[in-house]
Amino acid sequence: MKIAVLAGDGIGPEVTAEAVRVLKAVVGDSAALELVEAPIGQAGVDAAGDPLPQETLAIARKADAILFGAAGVPGDEQIPYAMRPGASLLRLRKHLDLFANFRPAIMFPQLVGASTLRPEVVEGLDLLILRELTGDIYFGEPRGFRTSASGERQGFNTMVYSESEVERIAHVGFRAARGRRRKLCSVEKANVLECSQLWREIFIRVGQEYPDVELTHMFVDAASMMLIRAPKQFDVVVTGNIFGDILSDCAAMLTGSIGMLPSASLAGGSFGLYEPVHGTAPDIAGKDIANPLAAILSVALMLRYSFDRPDLDEKIQAAVSTVLSDGYRTTDIFEPGSRKVGTREMGDAVVAAIRNPP
Ligand code: NAI
Numbered sequence: 001m002k003i004a005v006l007a008g009d010g011i012g013p014e015v016t017a018e019a020v021r022v023l024k025a026v027v028g029d030s031a032a033l034e035l036v037e038a039p040i041g042q043a044g045v046d047a048a049g050d051p052l053p054q055e056t057l058a059i060a061r062k063a064d065a066i067l068f069g070a071a072g073v074p075g076d077e078q079i080p081y082a083m084r085p086g087a088s089l090l091r092l093r094k095h096l097d098l099f100a101n102f103r104p105a106i107m108f109p110q111l112v113g114a115s116t117l118r119p120e121v122v123e124g125l126d127l128l129i130l131r132e133l134t135g136d137i138y139f140g141e142p143r144g145f146r147t148s149a150s151g152e153r154q155g156f157n158t159m160v161y162s163e164s165e166v167e168r169i170a171h172v173g174f175r176a177a178r179g180r181r182r183k184l185c186s187v188e189k190a191n192v193l194e195c196s197q198l199w200r201e202i203f204i205r206v207g208q209e210y211p212d213v214e215l216t217h218m219f220v221d222a223a224s225m226m227l228i229r230a231p232k233q234f235d236v237v238v239t240g241n242i243f244g245d246i247l248s249d250c251a252a253m254l255t256g257s258i259g260m261l262p263s264a265s266l267a268g269g270s271f272g273l274y275e276p277v278h279g280t281a282p283d284i285a286g287k288d289i290a291n292p293l294a295a296i297l298s299v300a301l302m303l304r305y306s307f308d309r310p311d312l313d314e315k316i317q318a319a320v321s322t323v324l325s326d327g328y329r330t331t332d333i334f335e336p337g338s339r340k341v342g343t344r345e346m347g348d349a350v351v352a353a354i355r356n357p358p
């Protein structure tokens with residue numbers, strides 16, 4: 001397993017260090033692992049004068065998978081795109097054509113109290129939002145500012161999907177559903193948008209190759225409502241870039257803390273980038289209080305999707321579950337009566353649970 005470790009900035013290095021320790025513990029055989037560290041974000045600027053150094057990109061390309069922490073510094077949106085630490089991740093995703101973004105939202109029963117929704121709505125929740133990541137209105141041309149015929153300023157963007165872009169994300173979605181409860185809900189706005197009509201047509205066509213997966217369609221406004229009202233009806237939700245941006249954050253919050261949420265971005269094959277959903281959290285960086293579980297669960301996704309080791313994914317999930325049952329909590333998921341621990345101690349506890357399962 002050749003893995004590029006891009007820890008980045010802020011809490012990135014702190015949580016990534018714990019994720020790497022868990023990776024080593026669960027794989028066991030150190031000869032099976034080749035970890036190559038490289039700087040990205042502000043760390044890239046400091047080391048090589050570039051937030052995405054050529055050397056880092058080369059290491060990422062040569063790896064089987066990438067473990068990413070977080071990148072960015074406060075106020076970096078003022079810095080031009082090519083030199084902006086926080087933009088290094090977007091550039092990396094684009095370079096590597098990582099078009100399929102997996103965001104599982106799993107409710108650990110021990111954390112039901114951390115959700116803002118009623119326990120019976122979220123208890124046992126296990127859904128996967130699959131977001132297309134390289135197309136749609138975020139990248140469509142033409143875009144820009146112009147002056148209308150009446151002399152008014154306008155800003156405009158173009159929502160566009162090509163058949164091949166929709167086909168490839170559809171296949172990823174159906175295959176993911178096969179590994180789960182075999183239900184796929186395609187979310188768009190086909191009652192209004194041509195782009196969505198093409199999307200739906202292609203999902204129906206691709207779906208014929210997966211007769212064992214139940215395909216449903218939902219308009220994005222209805223889906224946003226249903227995610228809050230009855231989220232357990234969903235298994236895999238597949239949607240475009242902009243709808244997925246919004247729905248995935250919404251689904252993420254069903255389960256409590258951002259410090260618990262892993263993600264994977266794949267390019268269609270086994271190569272992928274794995275990262276916690278959160279950012280660099282400058283407010284808590286360097287204090288050993290960040291929750292490392294999102295980074296640790298990202299390693300679990302990596303073992304499943306890039307290395308075809310669902311058994312090791314399950315081992316990590318079981319260890320995280322044990323640790324939560326034993327009452328270990330970082331500040332973000334702390335409840336009175338539980339046992340407050342720091343980043344490192346949380347990592348220690350997960351490693352111990354892997355070495356000595358109950
Ligand atoms: P953020 O996710 O870094 O922080 C939001 C809030 O959640 C903060 O209060 C933070 O303390 C808390 N938080 C985040 N992760 C946590 C963890 N593991 N444990 C406990 N608490 C946690 O988002 P924010 O503040 O919007 O962005 C901060 C910086 O991170 C910016 O420079 C931004 O550009 C960058 N960023 C980078 C991302 C990436 O590398 N993928 C994603 C999002 C933001």
Ligand code: MG
Pocket residue numbers: 245246249
């Ligand atoms: Mg977002």
